[in-house]
Amino acid sequence: MDAPVHAEPLDVPAELALVAIDMEKYSQIAEAKMAAARCDVDDIVATVLAECELPDPQELHDGYKDSGDGAILLFPPSALARLVDPLLGRLNAALVRYERQRLASSPLLRLRASVHVGPLSLPDHRGSAINETARLLDCQATRQALTAAKDCGAFLAAAVSEVVYQRTVHAGRTPDLGPYHFLNAVARVSDKPDFAQPCRVHVPGLTGAAVRPYLVDAASSANGPASTPQPNDAPATPAANSGGTFQFHAQVSDATIADHIGTVRIDRRQR
Secondary structure (H helix, E strand, C coil): CCCCCCCCCCCCCEEEEEEEEEEEEEHHCCCHHHHHHHHHHHHHHHHHHCCCCCCHHHCCCCEEECCEEEEEEECCCCHHHHHCCCHHHHHHHHHHHHHHHHCCCCCCCCCCCCCEEECCCCCCCCCCCHHHHHHHHHHHHHHHHHHHHCCCCCCEEEEEHHHHHHHCCCCCCCCCHHHCCEEEEEEEEEEEEEEEEEEEEEEECCCCCHHHCCCCCHHHHHCCCCCCCCCCCCCECCCCCCCCCEECCCCCCCCCHCCHHHHHHHCHHCC
16 A cells, blocks of 8 residues: 655645534523533434444544534535434434423423535634534524524524535435435624625525525525425415416426516416
8 A cells, every 4th residue: 555645834724514403592501500501512413423433423523513502513425414313303313302391490402513525634624614504503594593493493504615515415415315305595694794705595494495484685695596496395476466376386486477477367268
């Protein structure tokens, strides 16, 4: 076997897969209950990782970055697809089970998550991938998707970077998740005006079209259609001051349709 190539300062570091999680309203939990709530989240995450046959990041070398109200977990890049499916769905299911058994005195647990992949330097794991993972977690789209989760009985909302989506969902490596489970959006962070990256938003149990109404300007902010539309995901859109109803399966934003429809004539001979 040939000897490894000597690393140079400008060489691209090896890639790692990253998952970030964050507890909703952690700072609002009474201080005396913070440690117990965080311990419950850690136990849930560790159990779900084992169910997905993923390594415990705390057992990996520098694979666990604590952020107080959450963590960034680092995995070998070969595990990337499992970090999307089944991890996200099983993590939400575990949070649902926790909620059913939760004592009234214990705080409710909801999580935001993000999944990314990119080069990180060793041994300190420094690089843009960590920053981008954190911003995907904190972006407005993920926060708005968590509102959709609340309204639909879910306890998790996640954003996956476009590269993760392409390597996993688009590539057919997620057997239980398809393109219609994701909403195409742009990750923006209110206090980071120079940051804007395409991403895919996912709420376990919902289609992307079902999440779309919760995102501000989702159609115009995304570079392309939100997701593969499903026939029953979008409500009918009535035409104003008419005796009939138009049914569109996506939000109508085209000025040709929205602004220039005049008189509609119905041919009753076909009835």
